Amino acid sequence: MHVSKAKPFQIIYSLYGHEYLGYLIESFVVQKDDHGRLTLQHQNISAKNAPEFAEGLDETDFRLIELMDQIQHDTIVKTFSPKKISTTDFYLKVYDPEKGDKALQERIDAFIETRKSEILPLLRDKMIFEMGNDGEPTWRQVYMSEEKATVLFHFRRNEDNTHYFPTIKYKGEKLDFQYKNAMIVCREPAWMLLGNCLYDFEKNVDGNKLKPFLNKKFITIPRKVEEMYFKKFVAPLVESYDVYAKGFEITCDELQPEPVLMFSEMTDSNGNDGELEFTLCYAYGAFTFEADPQQPVSVAVETVGDSYVFHRIRRKKACEQAVVEKLKTLGLNFGTGNRHRVPRQEGFQWLADHVEALREQGYTIRQQQQDDKRYFLGKSSINLEITENRDWFDIHAIVRFGDFEVAFLKLRNLILQKKREFTLPNGEVAVIPEEWFVRYSELLAFTEEQRNGHVSENLKLQKHHLALIKELEQGNLAQVTISRKLEKLREFEQIEDVPLPQGFNGTLRPYQKAGYNWMLFLNKYRFGGCLADDMGLGKTVQTLALLQQQKEAGVEQASLLVLPTSLIYNWEVEARRFTPELRIFTYIGTSREKDISIFQNYDVILTSYGIARIDIDLLKQYFFNYVILDESQAIKNPSSNIARAVRKFNARNRLILTGTPLENSTMDLWSQISFVNPGLLGNQHFFRHEFLNPIEKKHDEVKTQRLYNIIKPFVLRRHKSQVARELPEKVDHVQYCDMSETQQKIYEESKSYYRNKILDYIEHNGVSQSQLLLLQGLTALRQLANHPRMIDEGYEGDSGKMEDVIYKLESILGENHKVLIFSQFVKHLQILKSRLDKKKIKYAYLDGSTKDRQAQVEKFQENEKLQIFLISLKAGGVGLNLTAADYVFILDPWWNPAIEAQAIDRAHRIGQERKVFTYKFITRDTVEEKILALQHDKRKLASELITTEESFVKSLSKEDIMSILV
Incomplete structure (x- = not known):
């Protein structure tokens, strides 16, 4: 029965029970009589017809209708069925008692519960009814409770068992709900229909905890399982809800947390040591709980004689968060969880660096009990002493692991063989710090063992290694480390070529690629760098x-x-252009949120020098991966406030960018290089005496070369005169086109046909056996997206893309530009040729059957009045020089962007002097747009060389195919 919107009507919401989906809610409009009463005349209202009744609806009604549409039984079928199936067959199949799909049932249930939890609060102040068995939506009116009800869970323990039951209070009075035909309408959080009233609850009670008692007085917990039941079921109840206990005790304890950091070795799939897993916990008195930022209360169950004590402990979230932030600044980031994995050696290095200081601050750090090997966690150090002998240098070194002293000689072979574990006298295993391998491998490789008979006593180093000894003698340990690496980095021109990241949206010129490789080279050795290319x-x-x-x-x-x-x-x-995946956060402005914890949600933080100087005490608390200074000459004065501020940053890597690394004085260089690699050039006094004065005052070329040799691996500078003359700019456009009405109708009919045929074939034969049919379907849909005449020569209608191409083409021709037009379909070119012929527009033409290729090229290149060149992608995508054109049209994109790029390069190549504009025509809401979007999302796919459409099809999963054909 249709409701007239010209007469009074009322929107109502009706609850009804579905055989498989539980309680659902539906929206109706009901006609009113002359007295304003509801009549039996009603109709369902959905998002499709809601605007017709807009005068009687508010914003909440529109939102409710939208949500209710999503949980109707027929919509559920469309949402969760990969292929067309009748509603009846879907539910009989999915909910079959023996062969039903339990996993799908759970997904559907979670989907519906989520929406009901949003719907029910919005129904307050709305007219609600319970639907009658005959489908009458206004059978019985339902009211919302005026306030939330409360639940108290009771436990009564006696000699034989424990009785468990809830009581409900509403407005201070006990609510009798058992054996009263009450229904749990929504579980999370619970909404209960009792009589004609809908109740919700304080503390978001889980409906599953009430449902067993709708028709049961209590649950009995036998003594033999009570300990397990108390710990797994009762303890979580005590954490979250109000509980009354008789026969055991519940205490509320106020305790301060003490951080407990545990670690354990994790093996990889081959059984090899792979990672070290850190677990963060907090000890509250005698009880230890895992870190959980969402848990305000934790409960520990203690057995006392024959009874139990439930210790209800309120977590000190501020204290716990301070621990998380502290560990983050030290490089151990737990994010929102309580576990964090790092490579094994990196983890042990972290422990060696921080365990002693953390223990002094009250942290407990220990290894998980189940690990087989017990690791030493104390302080380790090396005391290195070099004494000159007549013919060599004696190397005396004592290694300390806590209270144990070990001769350096005993570790020599381990370090040279890159063996990282050493067993101490007490049986604990000491992990040799990674930095020892970095700092001393070279020294040990040059040393020889001094022997007294057959016994090795000390190490010696030949005199011709004087330069190495001087470096060790002149510098502190960090300087020695850098000097050692400089020896390995001298031939830094032989840097490994590293592929560009998959998510990088562009290409780099050769010298830019070399710069990228160089930065990764420095990253590998954990050095900072200065990229000093010209502007x-x-x-x-x-x-x-x-x-x-x-x-x-x-x-x-x-x-x-x-x-x-x-x-x-x-x-x-x-x-946004080159790295759209990077999450960018701009930390500027007077209203900036001074909360560094939000940095963890982003990849890159942008800020200004002014903000960095002002907020340095806050920013230095975060351990950044990179700190990068652009236009780093801003810190050329080492005594300036900004230079002092940026040196306080904590980061794994540092990088500076500048076109002018040295503006006024050599000290400019010291300030910037000392930021990226502290200690490389010594302190200011040393640098001024050793380099600045000799170079600037005495023009000492030896010192100049020495300084250059030191900084050479860490500074990359290219002048414009050093790189090849660059091509003019290329501007890329994606031109989205809408299908014509007739074209869209044909396209949708074909898409429906191929979708049903392909998905049915996949269902019976699998994806791998369906590739030929899929390729045929995709090809047909792509041709229809271009012009239906490519499929049906008798088609007399138009094409949205063709009209857009003609319109854009006429505009370009009117401005005396030349254009290359590529298509992979010769039929597409023929259709365009026909349009150009009718307009008497001349053109050059090239496809696989063209005999006079060069003549066509020369005609286009040399004849100024010939402005159009039609080219098939396969015939003319490579090997042509068509620099007379400054526009390129790609009519129907190939799935491999590299092929398109080769086509575009016919115009954008050496010899081109004008800016080149490219237009890629994509028909909106077709397979063209969806497959391009899919390639963008599948980064691995986008990075591979897809030379044929068949290889693209082979890479598609069933989910990919469904998304294309939806």
């Missing part, structure tokens, strides 16, 4: 490629970019 050579894009690589390498910490305020927007724009 305009692409420092930004090289750096973005590095940051994208770090993200894809699994780095979790954010990186900080400090730059002049005027450059922030440019970085945002460039990041």
